[in-house]
Amino acid sequence: MTEPLLAIDDLRVAYHGSAVALHGVSLRVMPQTIVALLGNNGAGKTTTLRAISGFIGLDDARVVGGQIRFAGERIENRPPHANTARGIVLVPERDKVFPNLTVAENLVVVSSHRTDAAERRRLETLVFQTFPALANLRPRLAGLLSGGERQMLALGSAIVCKPELLLVDELSLGLAPVVVEDLARRLSAVRRELGITVLLVEQNAGVALAIADYGYVLENGAVALEGRAAELRGRREIQESYLGQTGGKERRSYRPLRDASATVRRDG
Amino acid sequence: MSLQLVANVVVLAAIYALVSVGYILVYRVSRVLNLAHGELMMIGAYLLVATAGLFAGNPLVALVLAAAAGLTMGIVVYLVLMRWLTGEAVLAAVLVTIALGILLRGLAILIWTTQEYYPGATFGWRNPSVAIAPGVQVSAASLAIVAFTVAVYGGLFIFLQFTRWGVRMRAAGQNPLLAEQRGIRLHGVYAFAWGLSTFTASLAGMLLALDSGVEATMATIGLKAFPAALVGGLDSLLGAAIGALIVAAAEIAAIQYVNPLLSDVVPFVVLLVVLAFRPWGLFGSREQLDRV
């Protein structure tokens, strides 16, 4: 059995010392897989990402219990640049590009000790291959890009960092479905090409589960359901709560998923 | 306006522009308004006095040493003092710079007393008056000021627009969080911005010292130059240059045609006018206002 790249055990996060945001989240991200982290607003998805990337101190939040292990090392409450140096790269939900820099400058800006000049050129070329639309937009100010273009640029600049683990916060937010599907496919292609691992936070379960290998559903700061993506897609709870399908004439259940039947565990 | 007046405006504008650069560098990169900038400029001038005393026969060495010391001063101020305020409320940082300014004024007088110094004289240089056109005289040092201001602006523009680290500094100013996420070490960038800021301030101080001497009230020029930076929106080099021209023109015009006593208050009247009509400056954007 291979070791997980990212292992989170019983993670507890509190804001301002007392308001608890995560009540013991446990998850595993195996190397070179895409793992989806689903859930509604306020479920704790972004908090989890922040705890992993180290940017948690911003909102005066702290990891108050549990462990986050990256490639075997504990990384909770470490400063952000330590985690970036390890190859944990975050594409945030908002403010994901530098608006007053051009597309080209947004890529140049990346400052990484993990790549030498040659590798860096290779990565930049890959970015323009994966997102050909960006190639024509090189001199355009990032603030003037459309939502989809901006997301491509954000992913692109993250790729230039040569990530080991790519954290993506809300890939689909504010984007048209066609654009999102296109982005998701390209993300999948990048994963194959570079062999990176992706933890994808998404409200849009359909999109996420389409490209993910495994998924977790967060509810009120804890994992309510987990399983292989294909299995999750088929589960009635997911279909009702997160995919908007009611199936038949029966009334919808609004019970939190955690009360539902046991989760489907990963094997081996 | 006679040609001589125009020349005076250009020289004064150059001084204000050179001083403004420092405000802009620190603000653009780290969102802090350094109200000790005038005092730092004054210290730069005193640094030349010190090196001139040591290398009286070798002015070039003295100048280079003083400039290097000026650069170091900014880095030290950041690493020792300002870095603890990174991430805290901007107002706290500004209050700290005010206190720093007071501290520096006291220190300057303790070390160098209230006496006036003329480092140019130490070098045996008499700052001759140069006729750049018929009927138009400026001091040689003034020419140097204009030349250096143009060089500094040009150099900074090239640096910020076309070099990797210049882009990174601009990025850090726009979105410090994202900059950290993309591997840019904020402390390093901020320290460098402070260093560059005090370097240009020291340059201004040294040139002014060569032109008209150093003494403890020199720091007020720093405050008078501030409106020039504000007109540019605290963010833009071009804006600062234009702002400097506007303030200098207003000041010289007021002195010439209204009342010489106005010289110290005109920059602030310009300031108030700008704040009343376009607080984000001519080139800034409205969001700037909300950032503080």
Added chain:
Amino acid sequence: MTDPSAYAQELALFGTRARRVRLALALAALAVLPFVASPFLLDLANQVLLASIGALALMLLTGFAGLISLGTAGLLAAGAYAVGALVREAGAPFWVTLPAAAILGAFLGLIFGLPSLRLRGLYLAISTLGLHFVVIYLGGEYEARETLSTGIMIDPPALGGFAVASGRAWYFVLLGFAALALLVSVNLQRSRTGRAWRALRERDVVAGAMGIDVQRFKLMAFMVSATMTAIAGALFAYFRNFVSIDAFSLYLTVQYVAMIIIGGMGSIAGALLGAGFVILFPYVIEAIAAFLPARFGNMVFALDYAAFGVVMILFLLLEPAGLMGLGRRLKNSLAARRVGLRRERR
């Protein structure tokens, strides 16, 4: 149902017995002071009392309402010059000059407050800075025009035929004004206006959405604060028997800002503590300077500047809640220790 007398007790200024005892002791000490203190100490006390008024005024504006202002020196100058000009031009008596200063203060408060309707934080502070320089310039102009390079001399004010000239007389006059300022501040803090100001400080956009007339309360804050400050400036003119524009520098403003920071932002007691600290500070430095080599001893004011800068930086970095914050921390650590001891004994 809540006990109505308990609520009344909370509302009353000195509801609890402990507070009443403390108040009585404080009043006794204050009353006795001018008769037991040396003239030097009495003068110090007078300076502190005078500074308290300006400090309270700034506390109301910046600490309560959250409106940053660097205009204190300009407003003090306005009050002082109102007195100076009226005394010089018209030989006006105290009961005319003081209200005149107050009115001028209110008017300037309106002007200083106008930028706050559009600007916030740093930009607001900068606008008040600009206005400071304009006021100082106007004062300087007046001096220059009247060729008063050494300032205006002012006779002691006459209160009902009695000239206030001695330290003791000033003590009671200033104590009265300071007490009045304190009363006004405390009442404002507890009033509807005070609550509106607090809402402004937190989030003025939200306050507006809640129905608070943001513009009116902002201007009111500036005007009340400026009126108090101008009165302090007028008293300053009489106290020193002298008005000159040189006394009203940016450094003076910074000293008042330091008072509310060092004392503890947002707290009335903090303003008083801060005033005491900042006024007494130069004397402490002077005393220390006596031990330094003569070279430094001769430049005490520079030493004062440098030391003041250092102290202000230390407070801003280490204890932004000021002396009140320090006091609270001490109280907490003492209480914690007591609790710890109690636990150990079991």
